[in-house]
Amino acid sequence: MVSYKDLGFVNTREMMGKALNGGYAVPAYNFNNMEQLQAIITACVETQSPVILQISKGARKYANQTLLRYLGQGAVEMMKVMAKEKGLKEIPMALHLDHGDSYELCVSCIESGFSSVMIDASSLPFDENVALTKKVVDYAHPYDVTVEGELGVLAGIEEHVKSEETHYTKPEEVEEFVKRTGVDSLAISIGTSHGANKFKPEQCTRNEDGVLIPPPLRFDILEEVEKRIPGFQIVLHGSSSVPREAIKTINEYGGTLKDSIGIPEEQLQKAVKYNVCKVNIDSDGRLWMTAAVRKHLVEHPEDFDPRKYLGPAREALINMYKHKNENVLNSAGKT
Ligand code: G3H
Ligand code: 13P
Ligand code: ZN
Numbered sequence: 001m002v003s004y005k006d007l008g009f010v011n012t013r014e015m016m017g018k019a020l021n022g023g024y025a026v027p028a029y030n031f032n033n034m035e036q037l038q039a040i041i042t043a044c045v046e047t048q049s050p051v052i053l054q055i056s057k058g059a060r061k062y063a064n065q066t067l068l069r070y071l072g073q074g075a076v077e078m079m080k081v082m083a084k085e086k087g088l089k090e091i092p093m094a095l096h097l098d099h100g101d102s103y104e105l106c107v108s109c110i111e112s113g114f115s116s117v118m119i120d121a122s123s124l125p126f127d128e129n130v131a132l133t134k135k136v137v138d139y140a141h142p143y144d145v146t147v148e149g150e151l152g153v154l155a156g157i158e159e160h161v162k163s164e165e166t167h168y169t170k171p172e173e174v175e176e177f178v179k180r181t182g183v184d185s186l187a188i189s190i191g192t193s194h195g196a197n198k199f200k201p202e203q204c205t206r207n208e209d210g211v212l213i214p215p216p217l218r219f220d221i222l223e224e225v226e227k228r229i230p231g232f233q234i235v236l237h238g239s240s241s242v243p244r245e246a247i248k249t250i251n252e253y254g255g256t257l258k259d260s261i262g263i264p265e266e267q268l269q270k271a272v273k274y275n276v277c278k279v280n281i282d283s284d285g286r287l288w289m290t291a292a293v294r295k296h297l298v299e300h301p302e303d304f305d306p307r308k309y310l311g312p313a314r315e316a317l318i319n320m321y322k323h324k325n326e327n328v329l330n331s332a333g334k335t
Contacts, residue, residue: 003143004095004115008076012094012116012146013184015050016233019277024330025236028052029321030098030282032059035314036289037071038078043321044091045082047332051091052116052278054098057105069112091335096148098280106136106147116146118187122153126173133181141182148278151177152189154238156198166193171224178229185233185278188225190218190271192238192263196247196283199261211244217267222274234275240283241265241328243320246291253294260287265328272330279329285317292316 019026027044031037031053044051053075060068072095083090097109097117106117119136121129133149140147152169169188178186192198204212225234242262250257268279292313296303303309326332 001111001143002073002113004113004145007073007095007113008080008093009095009113009115010050010092011144012052012096013233015052015092015094016146016185016277019050019331019334020231020233020275022334023273024334025272025277025279026050026052026094027321027324027329027331028054028096028098028235028278028280029285030054030056030059030280031285032063032068034071035310036285036317037075039285039314039317040321041075041079041082041093043318044093044325045079045086045088046318047322047325048089048091048335049325049329049331050093050334051331052094052096054096054280054282055109055114056098056282057101059098065108065112073113089335094146100136103132103135103139107139110140110143110145114145116148116184118148118150120150120187122150122187122189126177130177130180133177133183137182146184147182148185148187148235149177149181149183150187150189150237154189154193156194156238166191168218168221169225171221171228174225174232175228178232185235186225186229187235187237188222190221190236191215192217192236194238194283196240196242196257196260196262196287198238198240198242198263201259201261204261212261214261214264217263217271219270219274222271222276226275232275233277235278235280236268236271236276237280239263239268239279240281240287241268242287243284246284246287249291249295250287253291253298255290255294268328269330272328281324284320284324288316288320289313 094115153167199214296309
């Protein structure tokens with residue numbers, strides 16, 4: 001058993017509690033590889049933002065769980081060295097399992113030094129979701145490990161779950177869920193979804209420049225949830241904005257991404273004014289990384305050293321994460 005505290009990670013519930021009281025959301029950024037991790041740490045040190053490093057089940061499998069664990073464990077050391085070199089303060093970091101789908105996976109992550117786990121049993125019937133979430137909470141809490149549960153289903157495709165439709169969170173269920181499970185935070189479904197195609201064009205309207213504007217998030221549901229569990233920590237998944245610039249670059253350099261529509265940043269800024277204190281972003285990183293790699297390889301067909309194209313990709317990611325911290329989540333300067 002390795003405790004997250006011994007690795008230098010902080011308690012996720014306490015980190016999110018500070019965000020809730022401070023009017024900002026902690027960014028929760030997914031990573032699968034070294035360049036993504038370096039970019040997250042660099043951007044968060046430079047903007048002095050707390051951060052939750054997220055590893056999904058698929059990321060663990062892709063990168064090899066042992067290798068990824070050591071990369072994750074080295075993250076705090078990496079951050080300390082970077083902060084010192086830049087003459088900046090060290091930042092609070094947490095390591096989190098994203099979309100854990102079994103008790104065994106959550107236990108394995110807790111034992112290898114994760115500060116928090118998500119048990120995503122949202123596709124199960126309510127009572128089964130309660131039972132599995134509670135089982136994870138009962139294991140995690142004696143180690144002071146934070147647990148995130150989910151009610152409602154987000155549309156979109158992940159490695160483990162594919163849902164065609166959104167099932168909004170039912171506010172009338174949240175109080176019982178939180179009471180019976182003892183979870184520390186709750187992911188809810190209010191109109192965000194996973195991936196780069198969050199809305200169909202026919203669901204959107206066009207502004208005067210012809211840009212597709214998606215329907216607003218269901219803030220009415222968020223308000224109802226907050227009435228029933230006041231002060232409770234709420235998590236927003238599927239929060240990528242799918243920047244037009246990144247899509248344009250990808251398609252200009254040979255990509256074929258169609259109908260890519262994300263959550264407008266103003267909607268996220270508004271959500272942060274409620275009790276949303278953790279915002280999950282993965283796809284925007286994937287898009288910017290792909291855009292930079294495509295552009296570089298088309299412009300420099302003679303290059304074959306991965307550092308030549310992964311370097312610019314890492315720079316693009318740094319800029320994107322800094323922008324989110326400074327302009328969207330308001331987490332910059334909150335160390
Ligand atoms: O919400 C899911 C994350 O974007 C992780 O995706 O399961 O493909 O690693 P993944
Ligand atoms: P996006 O696909 O919108 O980046 O959502 C990521 C996410 O929710 C990770 O859990
Ligand atoms: Zn998610």
